[in-house]
Amino acid sequence: MREQRGGTQGKVTLGFVGLGAMGSRMAKRLLDAGYPVVGYNRTPAKARWLVEAGLRLADSPRGAAEGSEVVFSMVTDTAALRAVALGPDGIVAGLGRGSTLVEMSTVSPAVVLELAALAEARGAALLDAPVSGSGVTVEQGTLSFMVGGDPAVLERVRPYLLAIGPTVTQVGPLGFGKTMKIAINLGLGAQFLAFSETVLLADRAGIPRERAVEVALKSALASPMLKYRGPLVLEMPAEPIFNVGLMQKDLELALELGRSVGVSLPSVALAHEMLTAARGLGLAHFDFAVMFDVLATMNGLPGSPKPPQRTGA
Numbered sequence: 001m002r003e004q005r006g007g008t009q010g011k012v013t014l015g016f017v018g019l020g021a022m023g024s025r026m027a028k029r030l031l032d033a034g035y036p037v038v039g040y041n042r043t044p045a046k047a048r049w050l051v052e053a054g055l056r057l058a059d060s061p062r063g064a065a066e067g068s069e070v071v072f073s074m075v076t077d078t079a080a081l082r083a084v085a086l087g088p089d090g091i092v093a094g095l096g097r098g099s100t101l102v103e104m105s106t107v108s109p110a111v112v113l114e115l116a117a118l119a120e121a122r123g124a125a126l127l128d129a130p131v132s133g134s135g136v137t138v139e140q141g142t143l144s145f146m147v148g149g150d151p152a153v154l155e156r157v158r159p160y161l162l163a164i165g166p167t168v169t170q171v172g173p174l175g176f177g178k179t180m181k182i183a184i185n186l187g188l189g190a191q192f193l194a195f196s197e198t199v200l201l202a203d204r205a206g207i208p209r210e211r212a213v214e215v216a217l218k219s220a221l222a223s224p225m226l227k228y229r230g231p232l233v234l235e236m237p238a239e240p241i242f243n244v245g246l247m248q249k250d251l252e253l254a255l256e257l258g259r260s261v262g263v264s265l266p267s268v269a270l271a272h273e274m275l276t277a278a279r280g281l282g283l284a285h286f287d288f289a290v291m292f293d294v295l296a297t298m299n300g301l302p303g304s305p306k307p308p309q310r311t312g313a
Contacts, residue, residue, distance in 0.1 A: 003073050003135070004053045009037050011034060011036065012035070012036075012068075012069035012070070012261075013035075013036045013037070013038060013067060013068050013069060013245065014030055014035050014036070014037050014038070014068055014069065014071070014072065014186070015037070015038050015039070015040075015058075015064040015065045015068030015070070015071035015072065015083050015091075015094075016030070016037055016039040016040070016042045016055075016064065016071070016073075016074075017039070017041075017061045017065070017071065017072070017073045017074075017091055018040075018041065018072075018073055018075040018080075018084065018105070019040070019041035019045070019046065019047045019050060020074070020075075020076070021043070021057055021135050022131075022134070022138065023041075023075075023076055024041075024046070024047065024050060024137055024166045025135050025138040025139055025141070026072070026074065026104075026138055026143075027039055027050055027055060027072075027091065028050060028053060028276055029138065029141075029163055029164045029210070029264065030160065030163055030164065030165075031050070031053050031054050031055060033163035035160070035163065036054075036056070037050075037054070037055045037056070038055070038057075038058050038064045038067075038068060038250055039055045039057055039061070039064055040055070040057070040058045040059075040060060040061050040064040040084070040241075041057075042084075044057060048050050048080040049223050049301065053279070056154070061073075061084040061085070061089060061090050061091045061094070061122065062088070062089045062090055062091065062093045062094035063089075063093055063094065064091070064094070064175045065091045065092075065093075065094030065099070066094040066096070067096070068099065069098075069099055069100070069159055069286070070099065070100045070101075070102060070157050071091055071094075071099065071100070071101050071102065072096065072102045072104060072160075073091060073101065073102070073103050073104060073105060074105055075105045076103045076105070076109060076249075077106075077197075077249055077270075077300055078107045078108055078111050080105070080108050081103070081105050081115075082111070083110060085115055086118075092115065092118045092119060094100060094162070095119055095121030095122045095124040096122075096123075096124065096240045097122065097124065097212055097276040097311040098123065098124070098156055098253075099124045099125075099236075099255060100124060100125045100126070100127060100153055100156065101115070101119055101124060101125070101126045101127070102126075102127050102129050102157055103126060103127070103128050104129050104130055104183050105130065106130055106178070106182065106185065106249075106250055107129070107178060107180040107253075108116060108178065108253060108254065108256070109148075109175035109176075109179050109257075110175075111125070112128040112148070112162065112174060112175050112177075112178055113174060114174055116149075116174055121236065122249075124299065125149070125150065125153045125156060126149065126174070127147055127148070127149040127150075127153055127157065127163065127174075127177070128147070128148045128149060128174060128175060128176075128177035128178050129145045129146070129147045129148075129177055130145070130146060130177050130180075130181035131143050131144065131145055131146075131165065131181075132144045132146065132184055133165070134241050134242060135241065136228050136241065137151035137165075137213065137224075138165070139162070141165065141166065142165065142166065142167075143148055143164060143166075143167075143243070144165055144166075144167035144168075144169070145164075145165060145167065145168045145169065145177075146159075146169050146171050146174055146176075146177045146180045146181055146305075147168060147169065147170050147171060147177050148172055148174050148175050148176035148177035148178065148179070148180075148207070149173065149177070150174075151172045154168070156171055158235050169246075179257065180262075182250065182254050182297075183254070183257075183258055184256065185247075185250040185253075186251060186254035186265065186267075186268045186271075188225055188242075188247065188248075188250075189247055189251050189268065189271035189272070189274075189275070189288065189291070190267040190268065190269075190270075190271050190274070191223060191225065191226060191272050191289055192225075192229065192288065192289060193225070193267070193274060193291055193295075194221075195216065195230060195292055196295050196296075197232065198211055198216055198221065198293070199216060199233055200292070200295055200296060200299060202216075203301060204216075204299065204301065208274075209233070209234065210234060211235060213230055213231060213233060216230065216252030217230050217231075217253050219302045220237075224254045226306065229241065229287070229289050232289040232304060233289060233292045233304050234304060234305075235304060235305050236287065236289065236290065236304045236305065236306050236307065237287070237307065238307040240285070240286055240287035240288075241287050242273050242287060242288055243285060243286065243287060243288065244279060244283065244284045244285075244286065244287075244290060245279075245280050245284055246288075247275060247288035247312050248272060248275040248279075248288075251268050251271060251272040251275070252272065254268050255268055255269065255272065271291065272294070274291045274294050275288060275291065278290045278291060278293065278294050281293070281294065281297065286306070289304070290303070290304070
């Protein structure tokens with residue numbers, strides 16, 4: 001391990017690229033644990049609250065990586081990852097010998113292998129460590145990591161991962177973390193589609209929707225995800241937990257992976273089409289729980305109440 005850069009309480013400096021809904025909360029947990037963090041976000045204004053909490057804002061992904069022992073990245077998709085990782089101002093250009101890039105985004109496993117080769121050429125290492133959870137679970141301290149890569153590298157960065165969430169599971173070699181995340185996330189869409197059918201069937205049969213949701217979320221059907229997303233069929237928040245586009249992107253990754261390994265995923269294909277319908281209904285900016293609204297519309301029932309759409313910047 002290379003020489004540690006000085007920081008709060010003599011702790012190593014950590015880099016963090018991608019301070020969106022998930023990344024910002026994860027960076028805050030690292031700050032709360034006492035680690036000095038240098039961050040980068042495409043829209044700096046969204047990270048001001050983290051600056052007030054002690055984060056130092058860099059003007060490029062490379063700036064967040066230079067001098068950092070471990071760099072975390074959490075961005076929306078493969079295109080966004082390439083944009084922040086590659087090029088003269090990218091993360092890879094800022095990696096020092098002995099440093100580690102912990103890539104947490106939900107992207108194709110092939111991209112991880114590409115970035116790992118570039119990091120290795122600089123004497124650095126890469127772990128793919130996507131997460132299971134949401135902004136809610138980050139704040140609750142219940143986030144879990146599924147990790148692909150060298151076990152020895154994982155042991156070096158494990159304390160930083162545990163500062164974000166309590167569960168860190170080694171899945172296998174590099175790329176297996178992303179593969180497992182894709183396999184898990186396909187279940188989110190399929191689960192919520194089934195939950196929506198449960199509630200709408202009960203509703204049509206005469207059971208008040210509120211009571212149907214209450215009973216379903218106390219039953220064997222309820223998963224941790226359904227417990228916090230299920231109530232959205234009663235009232236949709238203005239700010240999505242995970243919007244239609246992001247969920248559809250993950251389902252597309254699952255369908256692509258399924259085709260490559262010869263596994264048919266019929267429930268994923270159906271959930272994907274329901275999200276396409278949601279976009280057609282002008283609901284793309286809401287949480288993917290609006291699959292419920294698509295089904296409700298198909299069955300001549302009202303959807304979930306929606307907050308007024310915001311206007312302006």
